[in-house]
Amino acid sequence: MLYLFTWNNEYLVKEEIKKWKNHFLEKYWDFNLIHIKNIEDQDKTSLSGNLLASSFMSEKKLVIIENIEKLEKDEQKKEYFMSIFSKIPDDNIVLLSSNSLQERSLLYKKCLEVWEVKRFDIKNIYETKSFIEKKYNWNIEQKAIDKIVSYKSNNLAKIINELDKLFITKKQVKEQDIIDYIIPEFEETIFVLVDKILNEDKKNLFKDLDIILDNIDIYAFYNMLIWNLRNIVYIQFLKQLWNKKESIIKDLALWNRWFLVDKKYKLSNQNLFKLYFDFIDFDQNMKYWKLIWSSKEDLKYELQKILI
Numbered sequence: 001m002l003y004l005f006t007w008n009n010e011y012l013v014k015e016e017i018k019k020w021k022n023h024f025l026e027k028y029w030d031f032n033l034i035h036i037k038n039i040e041d042q043d044k045t046s047l048s049g050n051l052l053a054s055s056f057m058s059e060k061k062l063v064i065i066e067n068i069e070k071l072e073k074d075e076q077k078k079e080y081f082m083s084i085f086s087k088i089p090d091d092n093i094v095l096l097s098s099n100s101l102q103e104r105s106l107l108y109k110k111c112l113e114v115w116e117v118k119r120f121d122i123k124n125i126y127e128t129k130s131f132i133e134k135k136y137n138w139n140i141e142q143k144a145i146d147k148i149v150s151y152k153s154n155n156l157a158k159i160i161n162e163l164d165k166l167f168i169t170k171k172q173v174k175e176q177d178i179i180d181y182i183i184p185e186f187e188e189t190i191f192v193l194v195d196k197i198l199n200e201d202k203k204n205l206f207k208d209l210d211i212i213l214d215n216i217d218i219y220a221f222y223n224m225l226i227w228n229l230r231n232i233v234y235i236q237f238l239k240q241l242w243n244k245k246e247s248i249i250k251d252l253a254l255w256n257r258w259f260l261v262d263k264k265y266k267l268s269n270q271n272l273f274k275l276y277f278d279f280i281d282f283d284q285n286m287k288y289w290k291l292i293w294s295s296k297e298d299l300k301y302e303l304q305k306i307l308i
Contacts, residue, residue, distance in 0.1 A: 001093045002115040008258055010099040011157035012120035024062045032061040040070050044080050051088050062093045069101040082110045100255055125154055125259050143175035151184040153191050154259050190224045198265035218299055226279055233276045235260055236269050278306050
């Protein structure tokens with residue numbers, strides 16, 4: 001029995017692995033359970049021993065290997081790994097997992113030939129919110145869900161981790177609880193700001209910018225801002241060319257940020273592209289020492305000018 005658990009939701013993949021693991025331990029001896037979290041630490045002998053050896057004093061053996069995309073770094077080990085697929089005994093249950101193995105990779109195509117592939121996919125932000133409501137028996141306000149999804153950029157693993165901690169002391173979670181106890185991560189903070197830029201939320205944009213720059217290094221902020229805008233520009237450009245959603249996700253390697261393809265913004269594409277190229281011109285002038293500042297306040301002023 002050979003399985004590959006994959007697609008874009010790490011949390012759901014880990015939960016499914018946990019279920020299989022617990023079910024196996026209820027029926028069979030834990031000596032026959034092997035859980036490999038770092039496949040890069042396994043040499044060929046270890047791999048063949050773990051995968052090909054039969055169970056010890058039991059009818060079944062369970063081998064779990066996480067993050068198999070790391071095999072892509074070692075061509076010889078990857079080739080060997082694929083060569084022993086067909087030799088794995090029928091009584092050995094082998095689960096591979098990956099949330100970033102690309103469908104066009106040779107390893108993924110080889111898995112399709114001999115493994116049952118199970119995809120764990122939340123297609124959009126609405127499915128994320130629905131999952132959260134059901135998991136916590138609707139004991140969480142809709143506004144609280146909206147807030148934590150924006151704080152954690154729709155990353156289900158991070159969302160569940162934070163909510164589990166809140167539900168230790170609370171029967172119901174409200175929006176104010178998220179504001180009071182959950183800290184947006186650096187990347188997610190920038191992401192929220194970019195969303196306000198793209199939706200022309202001028203009322204809150206510059207207030208949030210001041211708060212961010214009071215707490216984050218301005219150069220780190222600037223680089224992350226450019227990175228986020230670049231992704232949006234590429235997405236919108238490919239959508240203008242009528243590329244399919246699945247193609248855009250793969251070509252841009254969006255993975256956990258696949259939902260960006262579904263988003264709509266008030267800012268027109270024309271103005272979006274202009275904004276991005278204004279930043280690129282500014283970045284080029286900065287790198288070629290064509291701009292002279294006396295302080296980080298000057299850099300902040302230049303950024304504000306572009307945004308205005």
